[in-house]
Amino acid sequence: MYNQTDIIKDTTNLGPEGELVVNMGPQHPATHGVLHLVVTLNGETIKKIEPHLGYIHRSIEKMCESLTYRQFIYVTSRMDYLSSHINNTACALLVEKGMQIEVPERAKFVRTILNELTRIASHELWIGAMAMDLGAFTPFFYAFREREMITDIMEDTCGARLTMNYIVPGGLMYDIHPEFQTKVKAFIKQFKEKVTEYEDLVTGNIIFQSRTKGVGVLSAEDAISYGCSGPVARASGVSCDIRKIAPYDAYDRVEFDEIIETEGDSFSRYLVRVKEMNQSIRIIEQLIDNIPEGEFVGKTKNVLKLNKGEFYQRVETARGELGVYIVSEGATTPHRIKFRSPGFSNLSVLDHIAKGSKIGDLMATMGTLDLVIPDIDR
């Protein structure tokens, strides 16, 4: 964080080499949250970017230390609020691993479908918001038209439209809504018809291409060294999809491609996400008609106690690799819990890839990193 006196700088008093320090955020419209970047400029060229975090820090890790294994899942929905179902899956899988709980097939299939729907919803919001940052207004409405259908499905299943809580240790909280399958199929039909619309609008757009191609280039070596994951790393040619490396739930039973681009610039990161949405649809199509009948939650004890030891669970969220690390001492609450959030590592690369570019390009670079601030601050 910063001292109050540092934030207001006399702009007429420039640095040794004509440097100007600009505070971007924490209330900047393009940071989509309370991210504060202190950007050192020389003319229009970026010399240094320093992120200041903590405006939405709730100390979720400390809170979880005093919550039981049934309670702490609900806090994680507030972490990366665009992938709540995926965060919940990570925690549920970890508790199941620590207690050797058998999860029914039905729950596994529904979880996978919900995870992929969440991924599409997150990418839809991202595509709209990023296009708006770059000056295109229409893609936002187009993307939200389809996203609305997903939020309706989420509302049917668990009652909430944003911070969903439906996945619990052992399976699901309730059985699926009777109209779940029909609604998901209707969504798939509409998505397939309409996805070309905003692809035509954005992907082939010459203004969009010239603003993103060759901007914010990240090499494969740097992506690995900075701990990048998800679409950011895959756009640089690094294969890092946890769904392929360590399949969980029903991912080992579906066929899908890991999207890898090699350019590493903002445009590749955009392409990876758009192509990923189509792969998610492919996964849902394989599962939606084959949801097995049976129980939706496995047999669990009323009080959950993890075995003594250490557990780590990785899942692939819309932004990359989410890791949950728990040190258990055999009690009802965790001794220490750590969330390895994808956004935190992806943010750390921003200074490296935006250095030397123009301040106007920072929007494209930051937009394609897909930062969600509550996920970074935790």
Next chain:
Amino acid sequence: MTNEEIKAYISSHLPEASFDETGEWLNIIIPPTSLRSIATVLLGQPMQMNFLFCLTCVDNKTHLTMVYHLTSMKNRSINIVLKANLDRQNPVIDTLSDLWRTAEFHEREVFEMFGVNFTHHPDLRKLILEDDFKGFPLRKDFEDPINMIKL
């Protein structure tokens, strides 16, 4: 490489390293002074553990434990957990931010939350908390009568 091969390889470089195989992945417990040398060995050929996917600290009440989760992008099935126990009164350990760049931000977080000092870190300042924040919030003995509600 199997766990046995990794154990033999690490022991040849650092005889005092001890191993723990009770968890999901192989744990290597090393003295904090030899962290950098063993990190260089793990990063180099033939192991190439080039992806540091989790860096954190655990307060074990008697001592602090630094925990590093490493994997190789060449072979993601090999995962290693590197651990070093630190003195609780004066925790000091070398930085790894020049070997894995991601460690820079993670170490800053551990610095403010646990009070671990990383020597030779390029920019060891608070990242999330305010500059005048007193105490280390993620330590077990941290008390905050206003914001922490005890049930």
